[in-house]
Every structure is written in structure tokens, then in C-alpha cells.
Amino acid sequence: MKIVLDRPRCEGHGLCEEAAPQLMHLDDEGELVLDREEVGEADAALAHAAVRMCPVAALRVA
Amino acid sequence: MIGGSIDRVVVVGNGIAGLTAADTLREAGFDGELTVVGGEPHPAYSRPALSKALLLDSGDLSSHELPPAGHGGTQLLGVRATGLRLDRRLVILDDGTALPYDRVVLATGSRARRLSDLPEELTLRGLDDALSLRSRLAGRPPVVVVGGGPLGMEIASGCLAAGCRVTLVSQGVPLILQFGPYLAGVFVKAALDLGLTIVQTGSARIEQREGGARVVLDDGAVLEAETLVSAVGDVPDTEWLADTGLVARGAIHVDSCGLVRPDIAAVGDLAAFPTPYGRRRIPLWSSAIEQAKVAATALVRGEDAPPLRFQPYFWTEQFGLSLKAVGRLPLQGEPTYVDGGPGGGPALMRWSHEDGSGVAAALNYRIAIPRLRRMSRTAA
Numbered sequence: 001m002k003i004v005l006d007r008p009r010c011e012g013h014g015l016c017e018e019a020a021p022q023l024m025h026l027d028d029e030g031e032l033v034l035d036r037e038e039v040g041e042a043d044a045a046l047a048h049a050a051v052r053m054c055p056v057a058a059l060r061v062a
Numbered sequence: 063m064i065g066g067s068i069d070r071v072v073v074v075g076n077g078i079a080g081l082t083a084a085d086t087l088r089e090a091g092f093d094g095e096l097t098v099v100g101g102e103p104h105p106a107y108s109r110p111a112l113s114k115a116l117l118l119d120s121g122d123l124s125s126h127e128l129p130p131a132g133h134g135g136t137q138l139l140g141v142r143a144t145g146l147r148l149d150r151r152l153v154i155l156d157d158g159t160a161l162p163y164d165r166v167v168l169a170t171g172s173r174a175r176r177l178s179d180l181p182e183e184l185t186l187r188g189l190d191d192a193l194s195l196r197s198r199l200a201g202r203p204p205v206v207v208v209g210g211g212p213l214g215m216e217i218a219s220g221c222l223a224a225g226c227r228v229t230l231v232s233q234g235v236p237l238i239l240q241f242g243p244y245l246a247g248v249f250v251k252a253a254l255d256l257g258l259t260i261v262q263t264g265s266a267r268i269e270q271r272e273g274g275a276r277v278v279l280d281d282g283a284v285l286e287a288e289t290l291v292s293a294v295g296d297v298p299d300t301e302w303l304a305d306t307g308l309v310a311r312g313a314i315h316v317d318s319c320g321l322v323r324p325d326i327a328a329v330g331d332l333a334a335f336p337t338p339y340g341r342r343r344i345p346l347w348s349s350a351i352e353q354a355k356v357a358a359t360a361l362v363r364g365e366d367a368p369p370l371r372f373q374p375y376f377w378t379e380q381f382g383l384s385l386k387a388v389g390r391l392p393l394q395g396e397p398t399y400v401d402g403g404p405g406g407g408p409a410l411m412r413w414s415h416e417d418g419s420g421v422a423a424a425l426n427y428r429i430a431i432p433r434l435r436r437m438s439r440t441a442a
Binding site: 009011012013014015017018021025026030031045048049051052053055056057059060061 | 081082085089108110111115124125126127128129132347348351375377384386427428429430431432433434435
């Protein structure tokens with residue numbers, strides 16, 4: 001599966017980073033960086049947890 | 063396993079707490095029959111967005127939408143639970159259905175507290191409330207908002223941005239109870255600069271007038287407006303549990319794992335859980351999510367599950383300002399500036415409470431929550 005970021009929606013809360021620091025982080029400017037866009041079955045739960053935390057639905061899994 | 067095998071779980075409530083609980087049950091290994099009951103006809107949505115982006119006249123009506131549920135359970139939407147039979151382990155629904163469960167998650171949330179039963183008193187709690195207020199604002203009616211907390215101020219901000227003349231009625235200085243004097247001052251100044259009229263009062267009531275409703279203040283002054291919105295707190299939706307003995311002072315008391323009993327969890331706005339400052343309801347987005355994760359895991363794994371360790375995260379957007387704060391509000395005194403300075407411009411600030419705990423707040427400042435959390439723990 002793939003994590004997709006809708007950048008204009010992202011408000012930089014970073015709750016996703018807190019849920020899945022292995023997959024994404026906010027850089028020094030507060031912009032979200034997806035460290036891994038393609039995630040395997042092993043990290044599916046992590047990806048879903050990160051997506052679920054976002055209060056503005058800027059992330060989804062495809 | 064406490065209380066026998068787990069074949070059926072019912073989650074009552076489809077807000078972010080119920081949704082997260084349902085997802086987490088699956089992640090914790092529950093592969094049985096899962097049913098989620100939602101009182102609203104809509105799929106789960108982001109409530110914080112309702113009084114922020116959704117109210118603004120940008121044409122974007124999707125800011126509240128969440129990704130579809132991934133738990134694969136049965137979703138019964140537009141259906142309300144009317145009772146819980148503890149002895150027979152049944153959730154009773156308003157259409158007469160009785161859903162059997164081995165474990166149940168209580169997540170019916172809360173509703174807006176009201177000052178009257180008049181239909182002219184609008185509130186903003188659910189998606190339908192927000193859409194209806196948004197469509198009213200298109201006609202740019204004069205608006206009176208009763209309530210000087212974060213929600214009332216967000217609503218006032220949205221109404222101002224829509225081009226309405228807005229009067230906000232507040233018990234004392236707006237936001238001072240929630241934020242403390244420093245941050246309240248920053249927000250009140252921004253609101254006044256944008257043309258908000260603030261009326262401070264000791265108390266306000268809403269009464270009928272010919273063709274509508276009006277606000278009467280403690281000194282007898284009367285405010286009339288075509289559109290009247292109140293934002294004076296929330297009341298947990300626990301009436302359906304009244305005869306269970308589980309309701310205490312309107313809320314459901316849970317342990318540090320979110321459990322009422324081994325077979326019953328309660329999460330989100332209706333749950334009062336232990337905090338370092340006593341048992342509290344903390345009706346915030348990240349609070350609901352963290353509670354739901356912990357409690358759903360505990361329902362499946364029993365006593366092996368880790369307890370809730372929660373540090374509140376709060377954010378608001380209003381009057382051109384955005385605030386993110388980690389730690390316990392309100393705040394006394396002036397902040398220490400980690401970056402920026404006073405005056406309402408971009409700033410990264412820190413406060414220390416008397417008990418040694420810290421709070422970090424970012425005003426118009428993009429910063430990731432994990433960094434803000436670390437900053438809140440670092441002594442200034």
C-alpha cells in the first residue's frame with residue numbers, strides 16, 4: 001500500500017509523526033516528509049494509525 | 063481470558079473515539095463480529111474542523127471528512143442506543159434491535175449544553191449543525207454568540223469572516239478561564255482588531271421574544287439578533303445508560319485503561335479518567351484517540367494492556383491566529399519565549415506550573431507536536 005499526502009490540507013500538527021515516526025516526520029520548517037511512501041503488510045497498522053490521527057484528513061492510504 | 067471468549071464486540075458511537083476503538087480492536091487481534099452504532103447518519107468525521115475550516119466561506123466542504131473506516135465491521139448509522147442490559151450483555155437500539163456482545167465500547171460522546179429549549183438557540187456540535195450555520199451565514203445576518211470559550215470564539219471568528227456583524231457574550235474576558243490571562247489577551251486583541259464586539263457579563267439567559275429569541279444579561283440589558291448561537295459547554299450523552307448504575311455525575315468513570323469493568327470500556331467525551339489532577343473528562347481530539355487506543359487494547363488483552371499516559375494537546379484557529387499547546391491549560395503569568403516575542407506575532411512559548419509540569423505553546427508557528435511535547439517537558 002501507499003501513503004498519500006494532500007499537502008495543501010496539512011496543518012503541520014504532527015500527530016501522524018507521533019503515531020508512526022518510522023514512516024514520516026515534520027522537517028525544520030514544519031512541513032511533513034513521508035520517509036516511506038510504500039509500506040508493506042508489516043507496517044500497515046502503523047500507516048493506518050497515522051492516517052487516523054490527522055484531524056484534517058491530509059493523509060490517506062491507497 | 064476474563065469474562066470468556068470474545069466473539070462479538072459492539073462499539074456504541076461513531077465519532078473519532080468509537081472509530082479509533084473499532085480500528086484498534088482489529089489491530090489488537092480481535093477478528094470476530096464487530097458492530098459500530100452511530101447516532102448520526104453520516105460516516106465518522108473530524109469534529110474540530112466543524113468550527114474552523116468548514117465554517118469559512120472557502121467553498122471547501124470536505125475539511126471534516128475522514129478516510130473511510132478500515133475495521134470491516136458492520137456500521138449501523140442513524141441509529142441510537144437506548145439501553146444497555148448488563149446481565150444479558152445486550153445493547154438495545156431505538157429501532158427495537160437488541161445487539162448481543164461479549165465486550166462493549168461506550169463512545170456516545172456528548173452534546174451541546176443549551177441555555178433554552180428555543181429552536182432559535184443554535185448550537186454547533188454535529189455536522190448538520192455546522193452545515194446549517196454555514197448556509198445561514200451566506201445571508202450575512204447579524205450574529206450573537208453566547209459563550210467566550212474556544213468554541214464560541216471560533217464560531218464568532220467564522221461568522222466575522224463570513225461578513226456578519228458579530229457580538230460575543232462572555233462571562234468575564236473571553237478565553238481567560240481556558241487559556242489564562244496572557245493568551246486570552248492575545249486572542250481578544252486580535253478579535254477586537256477584526257471588529258468583534260465583546261460584551262462581558264456575569265450571566266446570560268436566552269428567552270423568547272416575538273418572532274425569535276433574545277439574550278438577557280445580568281444587568282437587564284437585552285441583545286437581539288437574527289442568528290443566535292450558544293457555545294456554553296457540553297453534556298455527556300449518558301441518558302441511555304441511566305439504569306445501569308455506570309453513570310456518576312453525568313459521566314462514565316473508567317480506570318487508567320479506559321475500562322468500567324473487564325467487559326465494558328468507555329472512551330471519548332463521556333469518559334472521566336484518572337489524571338494527575340484528579341478524575342477528568344478531557345473532551346479533545348487527541349484525548350479521544352488515545353483513550354480509545356488504550357481501552358480497545360485493554361478489552362482484548364485484559365490486564366496486559368498498558369495504561370493511558372496522556373498529555374493534553376489542544377489547538378485552535380481564530381481571528382487569524384493559530385495556537386497549538388501541549389500540557390495543562392490555563393496558564394498563569396507571562397511565558398518564557400523559546401522563539402519570537404510578545405505582541406501576537408509568531409512565537410514559541412513555555413510556561414511552568416507550580417507542580418513543576420510544563421506547557422509549550424506555538425502561536426502562528428509551524429511546529430511538530432512531538433517537538434512541542436519535548437519542549438513542554440524541558441525546564442525553562
